[in-house]
Amino acid sequence: MGITKTQIFDKKQNELAQLFKILGHPARIAILQYISTQNSCICNDLVEEIGLAQATISQHLKELKSIRLLKGEIEGKSMCYCIDIDRWNALQQQLNSFFNTTKHNCC
């Protein structure tokens, strides 16, 4: 076993879980926090700042890109990774919607 049974859950549940999952790593939290404080943001800075190997950082960036939280533009010989504010806000709303519609209780 070991494989998550995504087929028994609906699309929204799987999507929401995927968003939470990608935010569920301290390196990715740290990356988002660091990028948000910078005026220019390139992967190489992150390697020194976070303390993980370049290949590892690149992989985490890829995952953050996969949920469109980061967008990257080529800038000379480096990359400019930025938070997509529209997506960021939409995601915050999506998570709040989950919290607001799921709080009623029995005891």
Add this chain to the structure above:
Amino acid sequence: MGITKTQIFDKKQNELAQLFKILGHPARIAILQYISTQNSCICNDLVEEIGLAQATISQHLKELKSIRLLKGEIEGKSMCYCIDIDRWNALQQQLNSFFNTTKHNCC
């Protein structure tokens, strides 16, 4: 490797990531959603409702308990698992705080 290097991140980053991580599974999302619609909530209902084995559901409940999102009380020969509303609201605030303090950007 494979081990997350928690020691290079600060306590808040690790805690936040842990919260996101535990919410990052569709079964746990489904469990929270189902419990929130019920008047009484026992594990056995969940097994039928979600469609995973009893041992698996029990394990997911344990993880949700580990971040205090669920509290369980013994009720006769079954358990009453409930969402801890105070913790639920606090967690929502914590996530919003992360979103609100991390949205500024460069491009």
Add this chain to the structure above:
DNA sequence: TTTATATATCGCAATATTACGATAATAAAA
């Protein structure tokens, strides 16, 4: 063109997660 710099991808090893059957533990019911 050659060299230097920056990022992405590949392949692998180590660890973590997911799922479940079997079984233990607990309490109500017979």
Add this chain to the structure above:
DNA sequence: TTTTATTATCGTAATATTGCGATATATAAA
């Protein structure tokens, strides 16, 4: 006490994630 019902835990197999060195790719600089 024995049986039944409900939940937790153990052990294990399968898959996923994490991390990194090596290498590929791409662009700027020399």
